[in-house]
Amino acid sequence: MKRVLAVVLLGFGLAAGAAVASVEDEIRERIKPVGEVCLQGEECGEAAAPAETASSGPRSGSEVYDAVCMACHTTGAAGAPVIGDTAAWAPRIEKGIDTLIDHAINGFNAMPAKGGCANCPDEEITAAVEHMVEQSQ
Secondary structure, three states, X not given: OXXXXXXXXXXXXXXXXXXXXXXXXXXXXXXXXXXXXXOOOOOOOOOOOOOOOOOOOOOOHHHHHHHHHHHHHOOOHHHOOOOOOHXXXXXXXXXXXXXXXXXXXHOEOOEOHHHHOOOOOHHHHHHHHHHHXXXXX
16 A cells, blocks of 8 residues: 555656646746847857848938928028028029038038938938939029
8 A cells, every 4th residue: 555655646746846847948938038139250049140131222312301301491490491492592502512512411500410310421411412402493
C-alpha cells in the first residue's frame, strides 16, 4: 500500500512540476520584449535589420511650397508677398533669383531661415523659391 501511495504521489509531483514549468514558459513568452535595439555594426539576434526606406529624392518646388511656404505666402502673413501677386513680387524678382534663394535659405526680415523648415535641404528651398517666382511673374 505504501508503494502504491508513493507511486501516486510521485506521479502527482511530476505532473505538478511539469505544469509549473509550462506556466513559467507561458509567462516568459507573454512578457518577452517586443523588439531589440540594434546598433550599426552589431549583430541583432535572429531578426534581420529592417530595410531602409529609399528616398524618392528631393521634393518638387510645389510640394515644398504646399508643406512649408503656403501658410505665409497665401495669406501675406508678416509681410510675405502672396504667391501670384505680380506687383508684390516684381521688386523682389528684380533683385535676382540668387538673392531670393539666399533670403529664403538664410532668412530675411520676418521670415526665418528656410521658412522655419530646418530639415529641408537647400535644393528643396531653391525649388520652392523657383516655384513661387514662376507663379508670380
